[in-house]
């Protein structure tokens with residue numbers, strides 16, 4: 001049976017807030033969608049497609065991928081490529097699509113790290129899986145201490161000059177590495193558009209210098225795992241649901257993370273969110289977006305319902321001094 005024609009919501013751009021990415025000409029939706037989990041070949045394709053179409057309907061123009069998102073590696077790009085060829089085909093120029101290389105992808109010495117060989121070959125593979133001529137943003141997924149940073153930055157610059165990426169970004173680089181790498185990119189004439197660090201109420205590392213460097217260098221920030229992979233939601237308030245990330249085989253979020261101390265904090269945050277008339281996930285996203293240096297929060301979702309709840313964060317972004325202090329007190 002042929003799929004029904006997808007017609008996106010005509011009012012999609014009125015629903016979303018767009019924020020300038022550093023000093024660039026690019027604006028990102030305040031909420032972007034990542035395909036790390038839930039979009040691989042072990043997941044239900046139709047559910048994934050529905051989430052992506054619902055996101056586009058809500059004005060989410062930015063979809064984030066990496067070479068090894070799946071599982072298996074590469075399958076999130078393949079599945080997104082299928083949606084790009086069908087539902088989203090007429091809308092390529094309304095979309096900002098990113099991919100990355102840096103972590104483990106294929107066997108041997110050239111399938112991991114920051115070498116020119118790996119980055120160029122991986123980007124080529126990603127383009128094939130996505131069925132695209134170029135990605136909008138290509139990231140060095142991590143700083144590689146085994147590769148001169150110049151080599152990694154020259155590779156990113158080369159991808160832009162080859163027309164395979166429009167912009168480049170850095171992910172998981174610390175403040176000093178970011179400063180040095182962005183200096184090199186600036187000199188090459190390919191300024192760093194964006195940085196992708198992990199940041200949430202539970203992971204505060206970017207406050208220790210990174211956000212300052214990004215501001216100084218005019219680089220945008222798109223923060224990943226803003227819900228701490230689901231911890232900052234109501235997902236685990238009453239145990240571990242069978243279909244949750246914790247219940248699925250993965251090494252990134254396991255039941256060992258759900259300590260009594262953490263769950264106590266989450267319950268107290270949840271009460272505060274209720275007092276604000278929000279869900280915990282909405283409050284967690286609003287809390288990040290109150291910093292103008294944060295261009296976008298990069299969420300994941302395993303259902304359209306979760307996505308829609310999270311989009312509701314935009315209805316209440318402001319915090320009182322009292323609420324902010326209360327959050328700090330809970331998190332201390």
Ligand SMILES: NC(=O)c1ccc[n+]([C@@H]2O[C@H](COP(=O)([O-])OP(=O)(O)OC[C@H]3O[C@@H](n4cnc5c(N)ncnc54)[C@H](OP(=O)(O)O)[C@@H]3O)[C@@H](O)[C@H]2O)c1
Pocket residue numbers: 033034035036037038064065141171172196223224225226227228229230231233234235243244245246281298299300301302303305306307309310
């Ligand atoms: N650069 C990097 O190194 C790096 C690393 C990690 C991630 N990322 C990027 O960041 C994106 C997001 O990461 P993430 O998936 O960890 O983000 P997240 O938004 O912190 O967590 C998403 C998970 O939280 C749960 N969730 C979301 N909304 C919910 C709601 N309203 N109610 C209940 N549960 C909810 C879902 O878990 P369930 O599956 O349990 O339903 C969902 O899969 C990735 O897709 C990727 O693009 C980048």
